[in-house]
Amino acid sequence: MTRATRATLNLRALQHNLTVARRHASDSRLMAIIKANGYGHGMIEVAQALDDADAFGVATLDEAIALREAGIPQSIVLLEGFVREDDLRLIDGFQLQPVIHHPDQIAILEQASGPALDVWLKVDTGMHRLGVAPAEVAATLSRLLGCPRVARVRLMTHLANADDHEDDFTLEQIRRFETLDDLSVTARSIANSAGILGWPQAASDWARPGIMLYGVSPFNNSVGEQHDLRPVMTLRSQLIAVNRHQAGEPIGYGGSWRCPEDMPIGVAAIGYGDGYPRHVPSGTPVLINGKRVPIVGRVSMDMLCVDLRNCPKAAIGDEVILWGEGLPVEEIAEAAGTIGYELLCKVTARVGFDYIHE
Numbered sequence: 001m002t003r004a005t006r007a008t009l010n011l012r013a014l015q016h017n018l019t020v021a022r023r024h025a026s027d028s029r030l031m032a033i034i035k036a037n038g039y040g041h042g043m044i045e046v047a048q049a050l051d052d053a054d055a056f057g058v059a060t061l062d063e064a065i066a067l068r069e070a071g072i073p074q075s076i077v078l079l080e081g082f083v084r085e086d087d088l089r090l091i092d093g094f095q096l097q098p099v100i101h102h103p104d105q106i107a108i109l110e111q112a113s114g115p116a117l118d119v120w121l122k123v124d125t126g127m128h129r130l131g132v133a134p135a136e137v138a139a140t141l142s143r144l145l146g147c148p149r150v151a152r153v154r155l156m157t158h159l160a161n162a163d164d165h166e167d168d169f170t171l172e173q174i175r176r177f178e179t180l181d182d183l184s185v186t187a188r189s190i191a192n193s194a195g196i197l198g199w200p201q202a203a204s205d206w207a208r209p210g211i212m213l214y215g216v217s218p219f220n221n222s223v224g225e226q227h228d229l230r231p232v233m234t235l236r237s238q239l240i241a242v243n244r245h246q247a248g249e250p251i252g253y254g255g256s257w258r259c260p261e262d263m264p265i266g267v268a269a270i271g272y273g274d275g276y277p278r279h280v281p282s283g284t285p286v287l288i289n290g291k292r293v294p295i296v297g298r299v300s301m302d303m304l305c306v307d308l309r310n311c312p313k314a315a316i317g318d319e320v321i322l323w324g325e326g327l328p329v330e331e332i333a334e335a336a337g338t339i340g341y342e343l344l345c346k347v348t349a350r351v352g353f354d355y356i357h358e
């Protein structure tokens, strides 16, 4: 039998979450963001299930090429653009839309022969990662429009703090983007998931939902269910041992946790070698037979231990859910001092994936 440590990916939930994005961004087209292997869910399967998306956004040329080779017909946007002239030949060949965020890219476009491309011009409204300052946009746009390699130009920007409802910087970024309203471009795009769900002022021609498609809240104080989102990934394993230990016995590496009384300890066949975060403290929950049960001691590479005092009937072979249906990944991420995005991306290749439609 293959190992029971597997992820179930519910493509029906994914499709539902796209309709939630549509509901919130009803006047926008949707560029579904599926970089980093579809946030760890399997990029091709995600793209095929999201055939209703108007475009896809990825980070790398390799991701975009894999989508085209799988027969994905929608527009594909390269969110980081390109670095070398060689990349342009692939962009032409696979009909990709690069994001232009730096004058060096325009210099490459001006020197290279080839067909005219649709591009996105990235405006830095305050994130200060990629993009052209608002004051430079008019000149950059005319340079682009004067380049035979450029067909249509769309404007986009990215919100830095939209996950915090209280942070006015989002409104300041939107205001800076609005100073470009008079420029003649064919479309504009502002909102990521947090913008779509939390900032109606960020509505524009295109929205770019990422994490919400996977059922996870982009905000630091809510879980997906509160936004009518359904978790797509459920990470599961099973108990491979149930042992009784005596009061005072240490559990696991370093003996960081000791049994307060004689008690049953379960061992689940999942650890940081599967992508479960090593840094969660004792007390972080897993679900066994629908009940929350706390992890005790350090997470190992292939196993973790749980306190079964509240679940005395638990037996070898019982299913253990680490996150997903019934246990939001947001909660585990918080315990690990990170965000759901990171946990979803980090599930490792030895975890088998099962795609379902329920």
Ligand SMILES: *Cc1c(COP(=O)(O)O)cnc(C)c1O
Pocket: 033, 035, 079, 158, 191, 192, 193, 194, 208, 209, 210, 211, 212, 218
């Ligand atoms: C990743 C990304 C998104 C999606 O962000 P979420 O927070 O996952 O919704 C949108 N736009 C750009 C440019 C991105 O890099």
